[in-house]
Amino acid sequence: MPEAIFKTENLKVAYGKNQVIHGIDWNITKGEVTALIGPSGCGKSTFLKTLNLLIRSMSDDVKVSGQITFSGKNILNKKIDAIDLRKQIGMVFQQPNPFPKSIFENVAYGPRIHGVRKKRQLEEIVEQTLTEAYLWDEVKDRLDDSALGLSGGQQQRLCIARALATNPDVLLMDEPTSALDPISSQGIEELISKLEGQYSVILVTHQMEQAARVSDTTAFLYMGELIEVNKTSQLFSNPTEKQTEDYITGKFG
Numbered sequence: 012m013p014e015a016i017f018k019t020e021n022l023k024v025a026y027g028k029n030q031v032i033h034g035i036d037w038n039i040t041k042g043e044v045t046a047l048i049g050p051s052g053c054g055k056s057t058f059l060k061t062l063n064l065l066i067r068s069m070s071d072d073v074k075v076s077g078q079i080t081f082s083g084k085n086i087l088n089k090k091i092d093a094i095d096l097r098k099q100i101g102m103v104f105q106q107p108n109p110f111p112k113s114i115f116e117n118v119a120y121g122p123r124i125h126g127v128r129k130k131r132q133l134e135e136i137v138e139q140t141l142t143e144a145y146l147w148d149e150v151k152d153r154l155d156d157s158a159l160g161l162s163g164g165q166q167q168r169l170c171i172a173r174a175l176a177t178n179p180d181v182l183l184m185d186e187p188t189s190a191l192d193p194i195s196s197q198g199i200e201e202l203i204s205k206l207e208g209q210y211s212v213i214l215v216t217h218q219m220e221q222a223a224r225v226s227d228t229t230a231f232l233y234m235g236e237l238i239e240v241n242k243t244s245q246l247f248s249n250p251t252e253k254q255t256e257d258y259i260t261g262k263f264g
């Protein structure tokens with residue numbers, strides 16, 4: 012059995028009376044890119060936001076039950092500190108959302124919160140993570156400029172660098188290319204492929220071609236149920252479930 016980065020057991024999520032995740036049992040493999048696909052409203056974003064407990068800060072009316080094991084602990088335990096947890100589980104959203112601060116300060120923000128104070132050390136982290144996010148050469152001469160002056164694709168790579176700056180184990184990505192032009196999207200996809208191995212990446216995408224290009228494993232979610240998890244090549248060429256086949260062949264969704 013491959014090592015799991017997350018293990019969910021009977022995971023259920025409801026917004027008030029509206030249950031949107033219906034008891035998901037899933038071992039998500041460590042060090043891989045895992046794509047999560049499914050029609051609009053099936054619960055992909057909800058599932059992703061539950062993995063880093065962001066869901067709890069979004070609405071008072073959210074009920075989460077079951078277990079999520081991460082690094083050997085059930086993170087649904089109320090004693091888990093969500094801010095600490097998010098140091099290990101970075102997240103990137105659909106719309107690039109840099110802070111209205113300089114490029115340097117965007118990347119230095121997380122390490123500072125987690126106690127890095129020395130300027131030299133922050134400079135090293137900023138250079139290293141911007142290099143990892145393939146942005147360093149484009150911004151090294153303007154680190155003090157506002158991040159809001161970057162292009163959409165550059166902003167998204169900056170947000171990825173910001174997430175990597177706390178040295179996480181996991182990167183959760185919620186449709187990270189859907190607001191970008193094709194060239195920037197291609198850049199982000201190449202970056203995701205390069206992050207594989209060093210990080211575990213869980214990618215929500217509406218584009219099946221994207222899932223096929225960048226992921227090792229693909230999961231199909233439908234109406235809050237995990238219908239199929241399979242090697243990506245297998246899922247798209249020879250799915251085991253009829254519902255998966257109907258979805259990937261465009262019969263619904």
Ligand SMILES: Nc1ncnc2c1ncn2[C@@H]1O[C@H](COP(=O)(O)OP(=O)(O)OP(=O)(O)O)[C@@H](O)[C@H]1O
Binds near residue numbers: 031050053058069
């Ligand atoms: N903050 C919220 N409060 C109440 N209901 C919500 C909230 N966020 C999502 N929902 C509902 O939960 C269900 C699942 O939504 P979710 O955004 O997780 O789906 P999704 O698969 O990511 O959709 P999409 O592909 O359109 O982004 C939907 O019915 C949605 O209306």
